[in-house]
Amino acid sequence: MPKPASRYVCQSCGAVAPRWAGQCAACGAWNTIVEEPADSRPGPAGKGGPAAGGRPVAVVGLRGETAAPPRAATGIAELDRVLGGGLVPASAVLVGGDPGIGKSTLLLQAAAALARAGRRVLYISGEEAVEQVRLRAARLGLADAPLGLAAATSLRDIAATLEAEGDATLAVIDSIQTLWLDSLDSAPGTVAQVRACASELIRLAKTRGFALILVGHVTKEGAIAGPRVLEHMVDAVLYFEGDRGHAFRILRGVKNRFGATDEIGVFEMTGQGLIEVANPSALFLAERRGNVSGSAVFAGVEGTRPVLVEIQALVAKAEGGPPRRAVIGWDSGRLALLLAVLEARCGLGLHQHDVYLNVAGGLRVAEPAADLAVAAALVSALADQPTDAGMVFFGEIGLSGEVRMVAQAEARLKEAAKLGFTAACLPKRVATRGRPLAAPEGVALWEIGHLADLVARLAAHRQGRRASPRLAPGAGSG
Template identity: 50%
Template sequence: MKNEQIYACAKCGAQFQKWSGRCTGCGAWGTIGEDALETEEAAPSRALSKKPGKTNAFSDLTKENGSAERVKTLHAPFDELLGGGLVPGSVTLFGGEPGIGKSTLLSQIALTLSQAGQSVLYVTGEESPSQVRLRLERLAPAIPPSLRFLDRNDAEVIAATILKEKPALVIADSVQTLRVESVSGEPGNISQIKAGASILIEAAKKSGVPLVLVGQVTKDGDLAGPRLLEHLVDTVLMLEGDRSHTFRMLRVLKHRFGNTEECSVFSMTERGLEIVSDPSSALLADRPVQASGTIVSCLLEGGHPLACELQALIAPAGYGTPLRRVSGFDSNRVSLLLAVLGRRAGVPCADMDVFFNVVGGIRVSEPGLDLAVALALASAKYDCAVPDSVMAWGEVGLAGELRPVSRPEARLKEAKRLGFKTVIVPKQKKQVTLDGLEIRACSTLREAIQAAGLKKS
């Protein structure tokens, strides 16, 4: 065994023989640093000397030894998101920006499970035990004795504790603080994260104890650490939102034991994160009346329709290059729609400052919002309001054509439930309708602008 000095990217884990300012694997700048790679000599000969393993047929596995009942955390929204609870021995990576509410939600889950008499182990690697206790006391009147903590960041010690005590749930906060003595480097570098996570994952699989690893995110919104970590775990959850807003969205990005398109909306309160039973109504609660540059659209989050308000503001550029500021949506997509508006719909905005926002601090990315985004921009440019009773959705192509979106029936039902009277949608061969709603089907973006009643003031 010997150590070979290499260079590795802190974002994607790509390895290089020489230092470079830019990673060719992920394109990130300034993320490559020194790392130590342990290599073994004569590895092929050792592999050939190993005894062959015993193979078995999948059909021989019984239900008892092939699967097990899920561990219910008794936190209903969290269990529902994961399809009924945590699978024994599964490893979940829970990511989110600092201060977004990761530790708060996991503390609520730990309290709920321990209050039912189940043993929960909380590994306090990032915070001191007294800090965690203060948060627990804020969330519950009493802390059950079955909720225990381990104030260590040594991955091997944590793994040994898991194998010995076998609690109902282990929460390690966070994976960036794990340390392995036999691996060089400070906690948080690629080698330490990979080695520490691998040791804990092996302990979870061997003991059958579900493990939740807390992970931080980079400034780009990606999970910090090597990309390999996302492949090692069974489930990846991401808590998103704006710390200055109330709402948080918990998304399932990967799930080996269920649907990967699930999403729940929470509200941050003094009692912690609480599920929002009707997120559409909550997001539209303070909507302005007959304001230019605003419109409501409907997207699908976790297979469920979710209405959201989009706002745009366009003003003459003061000097130099016009500003483009986007919050809650892909800025490149907004730039594309501005180009389509100018070239295909006769709404030029090239010399204007453009500001765009998704209300509520949530982030959305569905292409089905294209039409609503374009109408909000056109409304802001013309300073002409879209009627409050109008909702719109549809994908916009580079030729200015409108393309249908998935599950229009669910979106129409949500629009009717919220009290909207008119919906502007793309025209299709089998037009979906709903009693009580006026459907304005359009083939192009120019037609949709006319259908919304937008014109120069």
């Protein structure tokens, strides 16, 4: 009997190789190429090619009346915020996160809340037995919710169950990497299995009209495991972030066809499950001490929500060997760029110092507007001079040391004023949308055009206390 044809597929990106190799040529990942049976499904039938027997589709113009999609509120405000207002019928959502971060807990709470509201909800677990899910529900106080629970990994069984449920509003699959289709010879979690199982489940959701939530594993780099095409197939992709050493959890939307991207929801992990945090700024700044050098408050924006977070820096003399650079919660490449600007444009000798940077609270900051706050924390740590405890910082820094304006300045200032801050350090700007920048009452604006202005101010304060051997007062722009 002839051996069935096979191919070699990268489990990270889905690229197909003619033979096995240690490294994928497409994505560069090592030891991810696995031999899989070739897809033997027949192509388009007929002598006329793919177009034979087809029907022309309707082509319409852009103008027309389109109503907003109806939504089913989950009862968890932070989750609804990230989704754009709730679950859209016939939509598919992919939720990823590290093991033990709280994905199953959050989705079980959301499913139970929907079930209590009178909706038909199915929770299908491929990783845990029914008894294990029931124990978690009892611990969270959800045992009385009329939730449909099942444990299965066969796609055919799950599809038959979903076909029989004609009135389902939501189906949660935990997780997509555990499902398998018997018509494929590859193991569960491989590219072929994940792609085929996800495609069939999404097809059922679109035809039957229920919302589908798929839980996905993540790799050690933090990306959702499996083929990248999985993220393109769904309507929304949410990442559940957080450090196990902190009680805070961040649900971040990176794709959403029905709402804003980069929106975040903040939760606190407790013994009773995940609790919503309505004011994350106050939570992130709860343990801040304003009289310590190396600390600055960044007024950031995550999606549509302004968030204040503390940036902490520590600068110490390097004792032999190359200086160390350690970053938590920020881009290490961005830190290297900022250190080079401080040294080349402001005359600070940071090449002989170890630099440690941390975003307090476990939040990961990605926007360039954090440059000015990071620079303030670094200069404050180097000069051993605390920044103004009532001041927030935001602004992007260019390679020549100039401080550039960022979006949503007024929203950042309003959030700072709401939390009692009285000053803001920000870039110079003449007007916004044809009108001057409106500062909230009680907030003084310190507008700077170059990073050297910030260095000079902290150096002057330091000079007033005692001479600093590490920070030269009045350093020029170079």
